[in-house]
Amino acid sequence: MSDFAIKLKNVTKNYQLYGNPRDHIIDVLGLKMFGLRPKQSPKQFSALNNVSINVKRGQRIGIVGRNGAGKTTLLKLLSGNFTPTSGEIEVNGSVQALMDTGLGFHPEYTGFENIKGSLQYNGLNKVEYEKAVNGIIDFCELGDFLHQPFKTYSLGMQSRLMFAVATEIDPDILIIDEVLGAGDAYFIAKSKQRVLDLVGNGCSMLLVTHSMAQILELCDQAIWLESGSVKMFDESFLVVKAYEESLFGQIKDLNLSHKDQDQDQVQDQGQGQDLGNSNKSKTNESSVEGFSYSISQKRFSLPEEINLQYPNYVPHQIIDNIPKYNSTNLNSFNFIARGGLSRWDSEVGLKFTGFNIQTERGFENNLRSMKPVKIILSITAEITKDFSVMYGILFSDQSGNNVVRNWSPPDKFQLKKNEVRVVEVLFNPLQIGPGEYTIGISLLEAGPIEMLDSAVRYDLIGRSFSCKVELEDSLTTTNAKFMHTSEWSFNEKK
Numbered sequence: 018m019s020d021f022a023i024k025l026k027n028v029t030k031n032y033q034l035y036g037n038p039r040d041h042i043i044d045v046l047g048l049k050m051f052g053l054r055p056k057q058s059p060k061q062f063s064a065l066n067n068v069s070i071n072v073k074r075g076q077r078i079g080i081v082g083r084n085g086a087g088k089t090t091l092l093k094l095l096s097g098n099f100t101p102t103s104g105e106i107e108v109n110g111s112v113q114a115l116m117d118t119g120l121g122f123h124p125e126y127t128g129f130e131n132i133k134g135s136l137q138y139n140g141l142n143k144v145e146y147e148k149a150v151n152g153i154i155d156f157c158e159l160g161d162f163l164h165q166p167f168k169t170y171s172l173g174m175q176s177r178l179m180f181a182v183a184t185e186i187d188p189d190i191l192i193i194d195e196v197l198g199a200g201d202a203y204f205i206a207k208s209k210q211r212v213l214d215l216v217g218n219g220c221s222m223l224l225v226t227h228s229m230a231q232i233l234e235l236c237d238q239a240i241w242l243e244s245g246s247v248k249m250f251d252e253s254f255l256v257v258k259a260y261e262e263s264l265f266g267q268i269k270d271l272n273l274s275h276k277d278q279d280q281d282q283v284q285d286q287g288q289g290q291d292l293g294n295s296n297k298s299k300t301n302e303s304s305v306e307g308f309s310y311s312i313s314q315k316r317f318s319l320p321e322e323i324n325l326q327y328p329n330y331v332p333h334q335i336i337d338n339i340p341k342y343n344s345t346n347l348n349s350f351n352f353i354a355r356g357g358l359s360r361w362d363s364e365v366g367l368k369f370t371g372f373n374i375q376t377e378r379g380f381e382n383n384l385r386s387m388k389p390v391k392i393i394l395s396i397t398a399e400i401t402k403d404f405s406v407m408y409g410i411l412f413s414d415q416s417g418n419n420v421v422r423n424w425s426p427p428d429k430f431q432l433k434k435n436e437v438r439v440v441e442v443l444f445n446p447l448q449i450g451p452g453e454y455t456i457g458i459s460l461l462e463a464g465p466i467e468m469l470d471s472a473v474r475y476d477l478i479g480r481s482f483s484c485k486v487e488l489e490d491s492l493t494t495t496n497a498k499f500m501h502t503s504e505w506s507f508n509e510k511k
Contacts, residue, residue, distance in 0.1 A: 028104030110189025233417030371395025
């Protein structure tokens, strides 16, 4: 048997676009022979243009692209619903396709009747048939709703049933087009495990979705279709990163002329941003249109009667041993992730021009859980202005899940064009569990937290920096995705 599940060679699919329904009917039914003529010649639209793809057995391929990029056309060619205008398609094995929610399921039949109808054409004997029915019922967990008409189901319930039916009989190739988008988190988790089981048995999967998290979670590689052509076919992370950058626009590289500054000047620009060694209490007070806050920052001593988790620590209580930078050029990007910087379109005003990570061992991106970590950002002004901004930092795991997202309080300052401001954020200690992470940073106009999605964006660099977090061997019994603090009390039995 071939090592490849799917091969496409120079595949093109063209459609005829008619000006009105009458012209379409004349052409499709061949009525020209009876003297009928269309009012205007149809236009030709190329949904896929000279596409060549090879998918190996057991691969999980995500397909991304804007609406109209050719994703669904590609899947319909592979499932045999369409034939190509030109080119060659080789599909090795049985194909199970979930193309549209409800497609192939009779709306008036109950869920149970649709299950039976779907299994009639699989050549199962009585024992296999009963086993498959019971497997579908267990997986979809619809209970008494299985005796209700399919048309009464929500999209999520329809997705559960369709996915359960499509994957109960192991296909060689599984095609999914947006169906998982209607499921909840629990269903996605179950579906992921089912897909992993199928792939482990040699099944190949093609998943079309607008959810980048699903691509990162379920697929090892991804295809980016753009205007009917393959723009990129690579590892999922690299494709998602490039696609997101394209969606939100790419800005040109900065061409700022920075004057040489000695280290004292750089540190002065960052003054007041360090959350480090001071034991003094201080209160930051500020206000932004319709938004005010007052935050007290103080290192404090806990009452002796409070029992903390083991190992014993309180966030922001640890005195960090991170040395003050003294010779490193902070105005540069370090620890860049695979695929380089992914910079989204932004307003003119401020731009990130430096990213660094520092621990007690110096500048590095090999971090340790339960130890202090400092991230240092350099921001350069593109214009002279009074600014009021907020900074964001996002840690994501390798599956694209957001692990930690932090927003700064508002920062008000004035910068002249080409001046640099240094901002530090201290994670004291870093409470993220072991693993590899990417870091994104953003710079927005300050405002209420619930309005940040629509705030003016001065800069956003997504999934562009990397770090690895390790846990000391002595703490392996505390291993988790997040090390949360807790208070314990032990009461005598009454």
